[in-house]
Amino acid sequence: MNSSLVRAARSIAHPRRPNIDGGLPARSASTLAETLESQVPAKRLALAELKKNHGSKVIGKVTIDQLIGGARGVKCMLWETSNLDAEEGIRFRGLTIPECQQVLPTFSGKAGDGEPLLESIIWLLLTSEVPTKAQVDGLTAELHERSSKLPKHVVPLLNSLPRDMHPMTQFSIGLNAAQTASVFAKAYADGVPKNEYHKFALEDILNVFAVIPEIAATIYRNVYFDGIVKKDQTLDYSGNFCRMLGYDDPSFDELMRLYLCIHTDHEGGNASAHTTHLVGSTLSDPYLSYAAGLNALAGPLHGLANQEVLKWIQALQEKFAKEGKEVNADTITEFAWETLNAKKVVPGYGHAVLRKTDPRYTCQREFGLKHMPDDPLFKIVDTIYSVMPGVLKEHGKVANPYPNVDSHSGVLLWHYGFTQYQYYTVLFGVSRAVGGLSQLYWDRALGLALERPKSHTPEWLENFAKNNPDA
Ligand code: CMX
Numbered sequence: 001m002n003s004s005l006v007r008a009a010r011s012i013a014h015p016r017r018p019n020i021d022g023g024l025p026a027r028s029a030s031t032l033a034e035t036l037e038s039q040v041p042a043k044r045l046a047l048a049e050l051k052k053n054h055g056s057k058v059i060g061k062v063t064i065d066q067l068i069g070g071a072r073g074v075k076c077m078l079w080e081t082s083n084l085d086a087e088e089g090i091r092f093r094g095l096t097i098p099e100c101q102q103v104l105p106t107f108s109g110k111a112g113d114g115e116p117l118l119e120s121i122i123w124l125l126l127t128s129e130v131p132t133k134a135q136v137d138g139l140t141a142e143l144h145e146r147s148s149k150l151p152k153h154v155v156p157l158l159n160s161l162p163r164d165m166h167p168m169t170q171f172s173i174g175l176n177a178a179q180t181a182s183v184f185a186k187a188y189a190d191g192v193p194k195n196e197y198h199k200f201a202l203e204d205i206l207n208v209f210a211v212i213p214e215i216a217a218t219i220y221r222n223v224y225f226d227g228i229v230k231k232d233q234t235l236d237y238s239g240n241f242c243r244m245l246g247y248d249d250p251s252f253d254e255l256m257r258l259y260l261c262i263h264t265d266h267e268g269g270n271a272s273a274h275t276t277h278l279v280g281s282t283l284s285d286p287y288l289s290y291a292a293g294l295n296a297l298a299g300p301l302h303g304l305a306n307q308e309v310l311k312w313i314q315a316l317q318e319k320f321a322k323e324g325k326e327v328n329a330d331t332i333t334e335f336a337w338e339t340l341n342a343k344k345v346v347p348g349y350g351h352a353v354l355r356k357t358d359p360r361y362t363c364q365r366e367f368g369l370k371h372m373p374d375d376p377l378f379k380i381v382d383t384i385y386s387v388m389p390g391v392l393k394e395h396g397k398v399a400n401p402y403p404n405v406d407s408h409s410g411v412l413l414w415h416y417g418f419t420q421y422q423y424y425t426v427l428f429g430v431s432r433a434v435g436g437l438s439q440l441y442w443d444r445a446l447g448l449a450l451e452r453p454k455s456h457t458p459e460w461l462e463n464f465a466k467n468n469p470d471a
Helices: 003-013 032-054 064-068 097-103 118-127 133-149 154-159 167-181 183-189 194-224 237-245 250-262 271-280 286-297 305-322 329-341 359-371 376-395 406-415 421-445 458-467
Strands: 082-085 089-092
Touching (some): 032 133, 089 097, 118 133, 118 237, 133 194, 154 167, 154 194, 183 194, 250 359, 250 421, 305 329, 305 421, 329 376, 359 376
């Protein structure tokens, strides 16, 4: 591991304030809860200062187009854990994906030797610090221990659901049902003071992280196999999740680590993160807040796009097999135009914010080049990548003709025999919990307000336009 890069990354992710004598404070806090608690007073103070000194500054204007068009670009949310740049893509607490891959602890213990552990990203997103391996190991053990907090009625409830109910619907039901264990809801009902909410929210957040692999794996094993879920808590979070799903291949464990890390967070405005934040702002507990986020993720314009990509590729393969044509750049182009002319979207392409290839796509492509360069489906995805931006540019409607994260995730899973693509969004959902709920911790710690933007009727807008011709 390159130690100067780790130091640099630590200072990007978490610029430490000098002590009065000019030295840097020691990184002494050992558990996640202690580390967070030690950060709360300074963060509260910083936000209060920001509000006091700059609260009335104007940071943007809103047009009627934006009001009608899904609030694109409207600056109206505070989000701690990540930032999305249209050109560069995501940074988790200041770190790009390649930087995370270089500095965050991995399964072997050596940063840079394999994919980061999800526990490393949990630590980074919550605390803004690059954790040590010992801190990450402590968190792994804590999450394994907390996994016993799944209420006993949840698995029987999941077992009773119809097999043909979409896995995302089952996931949402499972997490909502687990809400009976909410420590936050009980504390609120008991009247704990507002400045203590975050402590109880953190209990729920860590418990949600700990129990969702079992909810998710139970759904997978029920819908497609024998319903039996076997844990291996000698492994990390992702490795154990793979065993629960029924996969026992170190290379697949690495894919799952990568997959779970890169899907965690994509700043605040995306539908799943925003929904979690919005519902949480009513002081719904973290279980209910994230279950709402899952329902947003289940939409085909958002997380469901990863299953749609596989469906699209299969339809393409079927069509050209029937016609006795091979799948190549020409036939893919033909199929893309058929999709666009039928007024349908090409799944896995385009983005509401990004204007370049999604770095989450790029790192999955690199994983494919390393682990499965000759896989036929991987090659098709690569050929799609070589022609689709050109097709979409020629079509002329799409703001971003480049692939997003969902364009690549399915093909990697497929390579390992994980072909049940209706389930893919559940994996996204296991990961997105980390971003949405890490932010929810800070929402409660910073006492963020109930979210309640203003809406207007069409008549109001028309009158406004009439009375303000120069607006
Ligand atoms: N195929 C065809 N048309 C597309 C398109 C695509 N991949 N992406 C955008 N368009 C269309 C839009 O539907 C819109 O058409 P209308 O004017 O008729 O409504 C027009 O191009 C302009 O849209 P945009 O400004 O480029 O994109 P938006 O911000 O409105 O939407 C997104 C963003 C992701 C919903 C859109 O690109 C899309 O539908 N992509 C395909 C689905 C997908 O991959 N979603 C996953 C996104 C990542 C995630 O959240 O998981």
